Amino acid sequence: MKVENTQVQMRKGIxxxxxxxxxxxxxxxASDMLEELTSAKIMVVEGTLYPLLTRLxxxxxxDYKWVESKSGPPRKYYTLTDSGGSFLKKLEVTWNELIxxxxxxxxxxxxxxxLADPS
Amino acid sequence: MKVENTQVQMRKGIxxxxxxxxxxxxxxxASDMLEELTSAKIMVVEGTLYPLLTRLxxxxxxDYKWVESKSGPPRKYYTLTDSGGSFLKKLEVTWNELIxxxxxxxxxxxxxxxLADPS
DNA sequence: AGATAGTACTTGGCTTTACAAGGTACTTAT
DNA sequence: ATAAGTACCTTGTAAAGCCAAGTACTATCT
Numbered sequence: 110m111k112v113e114n115t116q117v118q119m120r121k122g123i124x125x126x127x128x129x130x131x132x133x134x135x136x137x138x139a140s141d142m143l144e145e146l147t148s149a150k151i152m153v154v155e156g157t158l159y160p161l162l163t164r165l166x167x168x169x170x171x172d173y174k175w176v177e178s179k180s181g182p183p184r185k186y187y188t189l190t191d192s193g194g195s196f197l198k199k200l201e202v203t204w205n206e207l208i209x210x211x212x213x214x215x216x217x218x219x220x221x222x223x224l225a226d227p228s
Numbered sequence: 229m230k231v232e233n234t235q236v237q238m239r240k241g242i243x244x245x246x247x248x249x250x251x252x253x254x255x256x257x258a259s260d261m262l263e264e265l266t267s268a269k270i271m272v273v274e275g276t277l278y279p280l281l282t283r284l285x286x287x288x289x290x291d292y293k294w295v296e297s298k299s300g301p302p303r304k305y306y307t308l309t310d311s312g313g314s315f316l317k318k319l320e321v322t323w324n325e326l327i328x329x330x331x332x333x334x335x336x337x338x339x340x341x342x343l344a345d346p347s
Numbered sequence: 348a349g350a351t352a353g354t355a356c357t358t359g360g361c362t363t364t365a366c367a368a369g370g371t372a373c374t375t376a377t
Numbered sequence: 378a379t380a381a382g383t384a385c386c387t388t389g390t391a392a393a394g395c396c397a398a399g400t401a402c403t404a405t406c407t
Contacts, residue, residue, distance in 0.1 A: 112318045117365065118241025118393075119319075119326055122234050124365085127333045134336065140384070149332045150325065156366050159386060164364090181383040182373040196231060203235045207242065208327065210268045214246045217253065233363075236394065240364095243394085258355070276394050278356065283393090300354040301402040 124153060126204055128161060129189065129197045132171055138184040162187065170196050243272060245323055247280060248308065248316045251290055257303040281306065289315050 124146075131142050139158055146153045162185075165171045170193035173185040189197065243265070250261050258277055265272045281304075284290045289312035292304040308316070 112315060112322075114392075115241050115244055115319060116322045118244065119322060121240050121364070121393095122237025123326065123330055125234050125237065127330060130334055138384080145333070150329045151333070154366065155385085156368080156387095157364085159384095160364080160366095163386085178374085178383080180374075182385075184384065199231045200234060200238075203231075203238060204330075206269060207238055210270045211242055211246060211323075213268045214264070214270070215249055237364075240392095240394070273395065274356085275358095275396060279358085279393080279395095282357085297354085297403085299403075301356075303355065 120151065123204075124151065124157065125161060125165075126197075126200045127151060128158070129165070129170065129193060129200065132187045133189045133194065133197055136186040136188055138176075138186050140184075165193070169193070239270065242323075243270065243276065244280060244284075245316075245319045246270060247277070248284070248289065248312060248319065251306045252308045252313065252316055255305040255307055257295075257305050259303075284312070288312070 127146060127149075128142060131137060131145055137145075139155075139162065143153060143155070143158060146158075162171070166173065169190055171187050172190050173187045175183045176186050177183050246265060246268075247261060250256060250264055256264075258274075258281065262272060262274070262277060265277075281290070281292075285292065288309055290306050291309050292306045294302045295305050296302050
């Protein structure tokens with residue numbers, strides 16, 4: 110079992126949450142999102158983002174419109190739908206609960222170990 | 229697309245992290261973990277936990293010993309191995325980074341909403 | 348003794364999804 | 378025309394949670 114594998118698992122779902130949140134802030138297209146996610150150190154690649162955006166659109170959570178570009182092919186600019194907005198709210202609740210639940214577990218550290226030994 | 233589905237995705241990986249942490253605090257068996265995870269509001273079912281424990285053992289991250297019980301069949305009491313300990317340390321780093329990265333995204337909220345009120 | 352209930356652990360099949368790799372389509376520069 | 382750059386899409390693979398059914402052991406009831 111590799112650490113990388115678990116790290117991938119940890120990111121799952123969170124990526125969807127972050128993408129919805131980015132779209133909720135205003136119209137963006139895929140490369141915008143990629144840049145923002147990457148600069149926030151949440152690594153995402155095209156092969157992950159595009160299928161995700163397609164899923165979100167099919168589910169009616171986001172919508173898009175084509176916009177001509179002066180430097181290349183047209184772009185899909187995404188916006189959040191109403192149902193996407195309520196979906197995002199639910200995810201926010203879930204995320205906050207998950208953070209709290211996890212810290213409940215983590216803060217119960219006991220006598221037996223000293224895993225945070227910095228040496 | 230259902231909210232439950234995304235919520236499941238969010239939990240992935242985090243469950244593994246929590247289970248390793250619980251084991252790191254001392255010997256426990258599966259029902260102990262189930263109870264603790266459930267009371268921390270991280271819902272886990274047997275069909276998730278047992279395969280996870282098997283994976284962790286095969287990966288050498290945890291070990292177990294059979295212990296007789298007075299009220300039923302014997303139990304597998306789990307302990308963390310050395311390599312499980314260093315694995316857990318790496319996951320702690322990953323988890324903290326992920327929290328921070330996510331909050332970087334979320335705190336960029338724009339004029340339109342105030343969903344992540346920081347007060 | 349046999350049947351039933353409770354506890355603990357296991358397994359097979361299903362579904363979802365991140366990721367890699369390769370592909371299509373449009374625009375601009377040479 | 379050809380090349381380069383940008384943007385979006387698709388197919389195949391592997392991983393993992395979940396559901397449901399199953400196995401095995403113990404204690405209790407009839």
